[in-house]
Amino acid sequence: VLQGDLGPFNPGLPVEVPVWLAINLKQRQKCRLIPPEWMDEIRDQERKEDTFTPMPSPYYMELTKLLLNYASDNIPRADEIRTLVKDTWDTRMAKLRLSADSFVRQQEAHAKLDNLTLMEINTTGTFLTQALDHMYKLRTNLQPGESSHSQDF
């Protein structure tokens, strides 16, 4: 394989592979997937903190979805995990909206969102950046001067 070696593959022994390969092998009924450890203990601290807590995996949403869709028989308490992860997502999105709101309110021009995952950023990203673009333009309206040149005919 191009990026690093995999295997060797022995029956019955755990081995680490990329998710795409795991899914593929699973679909061909050649393997059993082992759920990542974090899948049990997610969410609890998310509610307590105001900022975003670090997630167990940068692709927690993606992993849960893929694993639950293709290998739910390998994952203990799959339904429970589905609800938990969904809850986490909802909590974080609500937080994101809340902080976007106060970001806008406090005239900030930049913000730090360290522990947001890509999936979360992408879902609201375009909306947020466009909204901020408009606001920036409207705000520059306020500053008369160099931009308001009058043309003489």
Place this chain on the structure above:
Amino acid sequence: GMEENFLSLDDILMSQEKLPGRAESSLPRLAVLLGQGAGSAESVPEGSKLEIPLWLAKGLHDSKRRIISVELPKIYKEAWRTVFSADANVVDLHKMGPYYYGFGSQLLNFENPENPEIAQTILQATGGGSVLAVSDSVCSPQTFIARFRRIMDSSQNAYNEDTSALVARLDELERTLFQVGQKGLNDFQCWEKGQASQITASSLVQNYGKRKLAEVDG
């Protein structure tokens, strides 16, 4: 921004909107065009009231007031500005606009003494970056936030809900924003349900098929 985008269809439509104005000098042989008289030779007398589209007003306007002077449309005047700062959310910006923000921004070109207030109100109505301008507590923070907050919440939250009532009251700029928000959410939901990996016929092809069928029937 200060200038419209030359090729933006929205901006072109926006600059068609009429603006109340007054002729500062007589305009020979233009009475027909400006709806002031019948004969093609008649001129528009000095001081007569005009309703001219924004693009024309911009062209004729000169800071020395030789040709025309421009008045503020009433939604940008003091009375309405007060309404906006009381609660921006209750205003139907589509009826008032539909290019409330864009038109208002362009109005600033006419060097009206109330310019700062207008610019501020437009900002406040969006709810957003206004904060900088409004930090002198002209109005309470909840008001100008409100519109942004509501657009965001309803576009992101109201999955499968009927948003038509809300959208009907949005300015064109807000509508695009709203759609962007909805698209983000919808795409995510599709992916979550696994629809992203299914291949479906594009709506174009589907319509084409229907049309062909209709032709065969007819």
